[in-house]
Amino acid sequence: MLKMTNVTKKFGELTAVNNLSFEVEQGQVFGIAGPNGAGKSTLYNLITGLYPFEGSVTFNNGEIRGLPPHQIAKLGISRTFQIPQTFPSLSVEKSIGVGSHFGSRDGFEHDYVEKILRFVNLIDKRDSSTGQLNLLDKKMLMIGAALATKPRVLMLDEPMAGSNAKEIMKLMNLVQRINREMGITIIIIEHFMKVLTELTEKLLIIETGTEVCCGNPVDVTSDPRVIECYLGGNND
Amino acid sequence: MEHKRIAKLLAVIWSIVAVLPLFFGSTNFIMHILIMCLIWSVVASCWDLIMGFAGIFSFGQVAFFVIGAYASAIITAKFGIPPIFAVFLAGVIAAGIGILVGLPCLKLKGAYIALVTFAVHMILEPVLKGGIGRAIGTGGSRGILTIQPMNIFGYTFTSSEPVPYFYLMLFVAVICSGIILAVIKSHWGTAFLALKDAEEFASCLGVSAFKYKLMVFALTSFLTGVIGGFYAHYVGMLSTRMLGIDLFVTLMVILVIGGVGKFPGAIIGAFITIAINEMLSPLGSFRPITLGAMVVILVLLLPDGIVGMFEKIFLKKKKVRSLN
Numbered sequence: 001m002l003k004m005t006n007v008t009k010k011f012g013e014l015t016a017v018n019n020l021s022f023e024v025e026q027g028q029v030f031g032i033a034g035p036n037g038a039g040k041s042t043l044y045n046l047i048t049g050l051y052p053f054e055g056s057v058t059f060n061n062g063e064i065r066g067l068p069p070h071q072i073a074k075l076g077i078s079r080t081f082q083i084p085q086t087f088p089s090l091s092v093e094k095s096i097g098v099g100s101h102f103g104s105r106d107g108f109e110h111d112y113v114e115k116i117l118r119f120v121n122l123i124d125k126r127d128s129s130t131g132q133l134n135l136l137d138k139k140m141l142m143i144g145a146a147l148a149t150k151p152r153v154l155m156l157d158e159p160m161a162g163s164n165a166k167e168i169m170k171l172m173n174l175v176q177r178i179n180r181e182m183g184i185t186i187i188i189i190e191h192f193m194k195v196l197t198e199l200t201e202k203l204l205i206i207e208t209g210t211e212v213c214c215g216n217p218v219d220v221t222s223d224p225r226v227i228e229c230y231l232g233g234n235n236d
Numbered sequence: 237m238e239h240k241r242i243a244k245l246l247a248v249i250w251s252i253v254a255v256l257p258l259f260f261g262s263t264n265f266i267m268h269i270l271i272m273c274l275i276w277s278v279v280a281s282c283w284d285l286i287m288g289f290a291g292i293f294s295f296g297q298v299a300f301f302v303i304g305a306y307a308s309a310i311i312t313a314k315f316g317i318p319p320i321f322a323v324f325l326a327g328v329i330a331a332g333i334g335i336l337v338g339l340p341c342l343k344l345k346g347a348y349i350a351l352v353t354f355a356v357h358m359i360l361e362p363v364l365k366g367g368i369g370r371a372i373g374t375g376g377s378r379g380i381l382t383i384q385p386m387n388i389f390g391y392t393f394t395s396s397e398p399v400p401y402f403y404l405m406l407f408v409a410v411i412c413s414g415i416i417l418a419v420i421k422s423h424w425g426t427a428f429l430a431l432k433d434a435e436e437f438a439s440c441l442g443v444s445a446f447k448y449k450l451m452v453f454a455l456t457s458f459l460t461g462v463i464g465g466f467y468a469h470y471v472g473m474l475s476t477r478m479l480g481i482d483l484f485v486t487l488m489v490i491l492v493i494g495g496v497g498k499f500p501g502a503i504i505g506a507f508i509t510i511a512i513n514e515m516l517s518p519l520g521s522f523r524p525i526t527l528g529a530m531v532v533i534l535v536l537l538l539p540d541g542i543v544g545m546f547e548k549i550f551l552k553k554k555k556v557r558s559l560n
Contacts, residue, residue: 070445087434087438090429090430095430103442149441
């Protein structure tokens with residue numbers, strides 16, 4: 001469904017993503033992990049058209065490299081950001097409406113926005129300003145707005161960051177429901193290995209923009225190379 | 237502010253303004269000030285749309301106004317096109333230049349956009365005064381000394397009879413404010429606000445930054461160009477003096493007093509600023525200093541302008557009512 005081939009991104013002399021190739025299949029929950037500065041968020045920025053790069057990214061067999069972000073969103077690739085981005089000038093309902101109005105191939109659908117507001121548990125806060133929301137609600141809002149575009153692939157960038165155990169459970173449950181009930185393919189960047197092993201079917205570990213290993217999460221997390229690079233050595 | 241409340245506020249403002257000639261109609265000087273208030277209210281509202289709503293720090297609004305004024309004057313003089321059509325053509329020319337200015341700004345952010353757009357403002361004076369300007373009919377340093385007055389259906393609007401021109405300008409200002417309100421209310425307005433608040437996220441939700449930023453440049457420069465044209469046919473002469481710092485600062489003061497991003501604050505700001513400016517005229521050379529000091533005090537006391545202050549009062553009252 002989403003295939004990256006020999007993708008490289010350089011910022012001056014720094015190589016943020018180095019000749020990376022992987023494929024995400026339809027309906028999959030695909031995890032990406034790696035230490036800070038590994039190039040995970042940069043990878044999202046490349047796929048969503050925010051940065052130019054070398055190599056190829058195909059979505060449903062069509063090349064998306066070079067397309068602007070809004071066109072990629074219309075094709076069905078949506079994302080959230082590590083640091084919650086919201087629209088303080090707009091209400092919660094209008095913010096989710098942005099996704100439906102501009103990103104959905106079906107155009108604005110009031111009933112669908114209503115459905116998403118319930119799905120992300122923000123129906124009671126629909127008229128609130130997004131600036132008044134707490135961190136969890138801001139994350140829910142970002143996910144809701146991304147879902148309002150009716151994506152085929154949803155890319156979540158560290159959705160659990162800064163959350164407590166209860167909030168992590170809520171978010172994990174939401175991710176599973178998005179995948180199972182809505183049939184949306186999910187790519188998730190996360191630091192919590194437990195979350196990744198529970199949620200994902202395939203896990204990619206990267207370090208300094210290079211693939212360390214990729215495969216079944218249980219096998220990957222027990223791989224000595226991953227323990228070495230990600231956990232900083234053997235935990236004996 | 238909710239759109240319905242903006243519409244109601246606009247209706248109140250324009251209703252009050254519409255009856256002013258009943259009190260001041262016989263005093264040409266006051267009528268002239270009121271006409272200028274209407275003109276600046278449109279320019280400031282356009283500036284507010286691009287800066288306050290779309291978050292684009294464009295400092296080219298005065299330049300688009302001057303382009304519109306010169307374009308309309310030249311079109312009527314050179315091609316014999318009636319002023320009423322010339323002002324719209326002037327708007328189209330200003331919009332075209334607005335798009336050209338907007339294109340490089342798409343790659344820039346914040347202060348850099350301010351620099352590029354202010355550069356247009358700075359370049360305009362030597363262009364209008366120089367060889368290119370003289371070749372297209374700007375009159376060089378001398379300016380344009382005779383501009384055909386506005387004529388609609390055989391009726392000529394002259395500055396010696398300001399009341400009819402006041403109502404013409406009021407009509408234009410009402411139309412322009414209606415357009416701005418419609419834009420704010422529409423999905424354009426939502427796109428502007430989303431791009432202002434979080435451009436990357438908005439783009440990843442399908443908002444085309446390219447399309448909407450160019451649209452706001454085109455629309456605001458069109459309306460500013462049109463009102464520039466009306467200004468030219470009202471005053472009857474043009475020079476590059478308008479590109480001096482005075483008008484630029486006055487428009488900024490209008491925005492600050494009205495409230496940036498608080499439409500229709502710019503309209504209220506225009507009337508208050510121009511009125512204060514005129515009232516301070518006996519102070520002579522101390523006038524700009526006094527006005528500047530007042531702006532500093534206002535910014536400190538009312539950072540969101542007059543409309544922002546009323547919004548806060550309204551929200552407080554609403555909270556008290558809901559608590560009761």
